[in-house]
Amino acid sequence: MRYALISDVHANLEALEATLDEIDRLGCDEVICLGDIVGYGADPSECIALLRSRRVVCLAGNHDFAAVGRIPTEFFNYEARCSIAWTRSALSADERDFLSDLPLTLRRRNFMCFHGALPRPDAFEYILSPSDAVLCFQHLDARVGFYGHTHVPCLVREEEPLLEPLSTISLDEQMRRLVNVGSVGQPRDGQPLACVMEFDSTTGQGQLHRVAYDVGKAAQKILAAGLPEINAYRLLVGR
Amino acid sequence: MTRAIVYYSGTVQGVGFRFTAVDIARRLGRVTGTVRNLRDGRVELIVEGAEPDVKDFLSRVEDAMRGYIESKSVAFAPATGEFSGFRIIH
Numbered sequence: 217m218r219y220a221l222i223s224d225v226h227a228n229l230e231a232l233e234a235t236l237d238e239i240d241r242l243g244c245d246e247v248i249c250l251g252d253i254v255g256y257g258a259d260p261s262e263c264i265a266l267l268r269s270r271r272v273v274c275l276a277g278n279h280d281f282a283a284v285g286r287i288p289t290e291f292f293n294y295e296a297r298c299s300i301a302w303t304r305s306a307l308s309a310d311e312r313d314f315l316s317d318l319p320l321t322l323r324r325r326n327f328m329c330f331h332g333a334l335p336r337p338d339a340f341e342y343i344l345s346p347s348d349a350v351l352c353f354q355h356l357d358a359r360v361g362f363y364g365h366t367h368v369p370c371l372v373r374e375e376e377p378l379l380e381p382l383s384t385i386s387l388d389e390q391m392r393r394l395v396n397v398g399s400v401g402q403p404r405d406g407q408p409l410a411c412v413m414e415f416d417s418t419t420g421q422g423q424l425h426r427v428a429y430d431v432g433k434a435a436q437k438i439l440a441a442g443l444p445e446i447n448a449y450r451l452l453v454g455r
Numbered sequence: 456m457t458r459a460i461v462y463y464s465g466t467v468q469g470v471g472f473r474f475t476a477v478d479i480a481r482r483l484g485r486v487t488g489t490v491r492n493l494r495d496g497r498v499e500l501i502v503e504g505a506e507p508d509v510k511d512f513l514s515r516v517e518d519a520m521r522g523y524i525e526s527k528s529v530a531f532a533p534a535t536g537e538f539s540g541f542r543i544i545h
Contacts, residue, residue: 345475347475379478
């Protein structure tokens with residue numbers, strides 16, 4: 217099976233459309249979204265509709281649960297809190313139900329998926345250091361764990377758990393991997409390009425693809441919607 | 456230039472302590488030294504650099520490993536310049 221793994225769409229319709237076009241080109245069998253469909257961007261309803269129409273398997277992120285009141289926003293930064301308030305008012309009852317029912321983890325063959333970190337996927341913690349990664353490996357019941365949340369793609373090898381830049385992965389028999397698939401709608405690694413991780417669960421080979429999209433249009437929509445200006449400007453620089 | 460020799464006790468082995476120290480040293484880029492697991496369960500960390508950089512490095516390591524470190528002993532000495540980078544030793 218060939219999978220496409222995406223994360224952190226953050227209501228960026230232009231980035232999501234371009235990413236799904238790239239996934240069509242790659243010819244993957246299943247698409248999995250690792251959470252944070254909404255928040256920051258101007259098209260939460262459109263992104264939910266597109267993901268549902270494409271039968272993308274979706275997991276919950278902290279912004280998704282915050283938008284429906286399942287978790288508090290007191291630990292969100294100011295711009296994120298403003299964005300959540302805006303998103304709440306933009307969602308329909310059906311869309312709120314959809315977000316509220318999203319699962320926290322997913323298991324497929326030799327890999328598992330979650331938004332932030334293990335052992336508590338509902339706490340939406342971050343893997344920011346080797347010690348965070350080691351704790352995650354201790355609770356990873358699979359050869360590879362795909363996650364998002366930080367918006368920075370990276371690869372962590374169990375035998376030497378440093379957070380390294382991600383381009384390709386190649387699973388061997390012994391060692392396990394954590395793979396941050398980056399962000400579709402708000403990448404923060406300095407490249408204003410959407411991220412999609414292609415993974416073949418049979419061969420264990422994977423590759424990160426970067427996708428150009430109409431950043432200016434997405435940014436203009438954010439400004440026109442009255443969302444925090446920083447949400448628009450950071451798209452232009454990928455930070 | 457100064458040298459710090461630090462011994463950390465607690466749940467400090469098998470929790471990514473050494474790799475976290477390497478990661479932080481690489482990001483800072485201004486300190487050199489070594490880190491290793493001791494047989495008695497402690498971690499030994501030797502770091503050299505300008506005093507503010509050494510203190511900044513130790514502060515970041517201890518912040519990242521908060522919850523694992525129960526106690527530490529620290530000694531400062533003049534730097535020797537013997538290290539060319541920061542790495543794990545065995």
